Amino acid sequence: MKQLELFECVNLTTKPRVIKASPKSDMAIIWFDIWDSQNSSKAKLLINHSFNFGRYIITIRATNMNPEVPQCHNCWKWGYSTFSYHAHGLRCQKCNGPHKLEHHRDLVWCCKANSKLNPPRLETTKGEPCPHNFKCINCKGKHIIDDNKCPFWKHRFNCE
Numbered sequence: 001m002k003q004l005e006l007f008e009c010v011n012l013t014t015k016p017r018v019i020k021a022s023p024k025s026d027m028a029i030i031w032f033d034i035w036d037s038q039n040s041s042k043a044k045l046l047i048n049h050s051f052n053f054g055r056y057i058i059t060i061r062a063t064n065m066n067p068e069v070p071q072c073h074n075c076w077k078w079g080y081s082t083f084s085y086h087a088h089g090l091r092c093q094k095c096n097g098p099h100k101l102e103h104h105r106d107l108v109w110c111c112k113a114n115s116k117l118n119p120p121r122l123e124t125t126k127g128e129p130c131p132h133n134f135k136c137i138n139c140k141g142k143h144i145i146d147d148n149k150c151p152f153w154k155h156r157f158n159c160e
Contacts, residue, residue, distance in 0.1 A: 001016075001032075004051055006045075006046065006049055006051060007046075009042065010034050010035075010042055010046065011034060011035040012032055012033065012034060012035075013033040013034060013035050014032070014033050015032075016030050016031065016032040017030070017031045017032070018030050019031070030058075031063070034046075043062070046060045047060055047061065047062045048060065048061070069155075069156050071146070071156070074089065074090050074091065075089075075091050075137075076091055076093060076096070076137060076138070076145040076146065077137065077138065078138060078152050078156070091145075092104050092108075093144045093145045093146050094130065094132060094134055094144050094145075095108055095110075095132055095134065095135075096135070096137050096145065104130065104132075105124070105126075105130060108130075108132060110124070110130060110131055110132040111123065111124040111130055111131075111132070112124075136150055136152075138150060138152040139151050139152055
């Protein structure tokens with residue numbers, strides 16, 4: 001987008017988000033937020049303009065501000081963005097433990113050996129899936145927190 005003259009004075013506030021219109025559709029919606037003035041002068045210049053993107057013709061349409069309910073990527077709860085609330089520490093998407101996802105296997109009890117258990121638990125082999133029973137903090141379902149099967153994720157455009 002930055003290569004187009006139409007966008008040279010436009011600053012994006014977030015990465016563009018791509019959502020397929022439906023699972024069997026060849027169309028998609030791309031949401032992007034821009035930094036603009038109180039009277040929306042930059043948005044007014046963009047709305048209803050078309051441009052080529054590869055072999056596709058893209059038309060910019062206006063929408064409601066922030067149509068998606070934000071999800072914090074620190075604590076994984078819905079209703080506020082990562083940048084607006086810093087009280088929660090970083091949490092793992094799999095187990096909601098106080099660590100990053102990439103450190104899950106190194107830090108959690110379920111992947112470590114324990115000879116004191118009856119029967120003893122062996123260490124999870126690298127490359128094997130984690131045997132941890134995941135529990136979503138939002139819906140209490142048995143899936144990772146940012147799974148698209150979560151009812152909260154499915155209704156992310158519905159503030160209620």
